[in-house]
Amino acid sequence: MKAALYEGNQTFRIQSVDPVTPGPDEIRLNVAYVGICGTDTHIYHGAMDARVKPPQVIGHEMSGTVAELGSNVEGFAIGDPVVVRPLDNRAETAADRGHSHICRDLKFIGIDSPGAFQNSWTVPAFAVHKAPQGVDLQLAALTEPLAVACHDVRLGEVQSGELAVVIGGGPIGMLVAMVARAAGARVILSEVNQNRLSFARELGFEAVSPIETDLAELCRERSDGAGADIVFEVSGAKAAAASMTDVLAIRGRIVVVAIYPQPVELNLFQFFWKELKLCGARVYEPEDYEQALQLIAEKALPLDKMITRVEPLDQIQAAFENLDSSPNAMKILIDCQS
Template sequence: MIASYYEGNKTFSVKSAIQVAPGPGEVRLDVAYCGICGTDIHIFHGAMDKRVDMPQTIGHEASATVAEIGEGVTGLAIGDSVVVRPLDNRGETTADRGISHICKDLKFIGIDAPGAFQNSWTVPAFTLHKLPANTDMKTAALAEPLAVACHDVRLGEVKQDELAVVLGGGPIGLLVALVSQAVGARVILSELNPFRLEFARSLGIETVDPREVDLVKLCQERSGGSGADIVFEVSGAKPAALSMTDLLAIRGRIVVVAIYPQPTEINLFQFFWKELQMKGARVYEPEDYEKAVQLVASGALPLDRMITHVETLENIQQAFDQLEHAGNAVKVLIDCRG
């Protein structure tokens, strides 16, 4: 087998490696495809060097086939198609209140432990979700980011015919918009990048550039003067965080999806005046993964169109180099089959 290794300094190597036999409670997978995530780009830029034990195989948006099963594992068979929910919560304690996807000692597989940019990957069996027969393995590699969107929409309690505004048109923003539309919401996606605006429109999402359209006025027009029911902040941009309260109706809701490493300004007066609500949303829970698997298998969302490029594992360095500079990429997959 071969595996890629992040070496630091924006450098990957690809080398021969030895398959890791599964121990008790583990499964060895033949990896099919793995998507390049924004987190992987952060690693590539050196922003997570203190967390990644270099040289290390990264990657976590994977589809795969069961190749070998460890002792004590039930419910899986050799040849099963699966996706991996890359959260190792075995460090959870009673202090974590049973919220295992955000427990204090959570390990993210592909960051804190070896990931999927390799032919063969051994993981805990409890991280696996089986795919229905004949599920396309390329689109299945989008199950992980899609599960993020399913979690966001579920926590936001989005309902049919509600007006939802998504701030930010990257891959997660697009998926949040698509999942919101799938439950019947009326969605407006706000984005500055012209390529992302046009790409979102091609997926059937209404888009606006807030520099050209008064988004507050548009929300009022679409809601009989009241404003949006819910805002998803996915951009990570301070101006978006400051503006999101202006878009909302009385008792409107905010779901913060983006990561803000530093405190940022928000309008707390609007929270008092309108009785607004705000929730944070971090990764996903098993039920969100199951929902994502259902959506992938159903073909209800145009996930295949979000895959703008596929590169081989041997060319992973070129894939990251191109993605860093490309302005017209949405989701890039690495073909790990070798």
């Protein structure tokens, strides 16, 4: 079979390898499609070489079918459509308080161990979720990022009729906006990139640039002077973190989705004055995967519009180069069986 090995220095090499026979508690999958995500591009730029240890196959936003079952695996059949929730929590301890998805020694499959950019992928059975029969495997490849959005909206306790602001219109921000709208929220998306603004408007969102529009004033206009009920900070921009409290109503809520590697300034007076709440949201739990798969099966969201294009596995180098030079793309999928 073929596998795409990340070798460091922004380079992938296609290599013939043998499929890995599954152990007793593992499943071997025929990989259909794999999405390129922000973490993959960080790896491509060499930012995670110490963790990835090239040469290694990476990738984790996948869909596929069951090819071979380990001797202890039950509940799956050959040919079942599946996706992988790429979290390995086997080092979890009592100190993690049962929150296995963010346990201290969590390993990420596709980063800390081989990933999905290959024809066949062997993974622990506990990481595999059945997808609905007949599901479009291209859409199913969006399950992982969609589960992120489901987790964010669930932790944000979004209620029907609330005014939600999503700051950042990249792939995750766009999915958060979709899931929040599906939960009944009225959504305003804030983004500085004009192409992403246009894309959001095509999806029916009220989308504005904070450079051109006073976001706090707009939220008050849309809420009889109160402000937004909830803000999802997905941009990772210091300016967004500094100003996100301004748009909120009394007892408003903030969900921090973006990764901030360095401390940033927050208006703590606003937290005191309005009794605001701040919540972090990291990856997902099994129930978020199940909700994402249900949304895909119901065709409840315009997910097909998120797929910018599909490239064959042997063109993965060009796909990463094109994504690097074209930040307007939403989601590029790699076809691992073409």
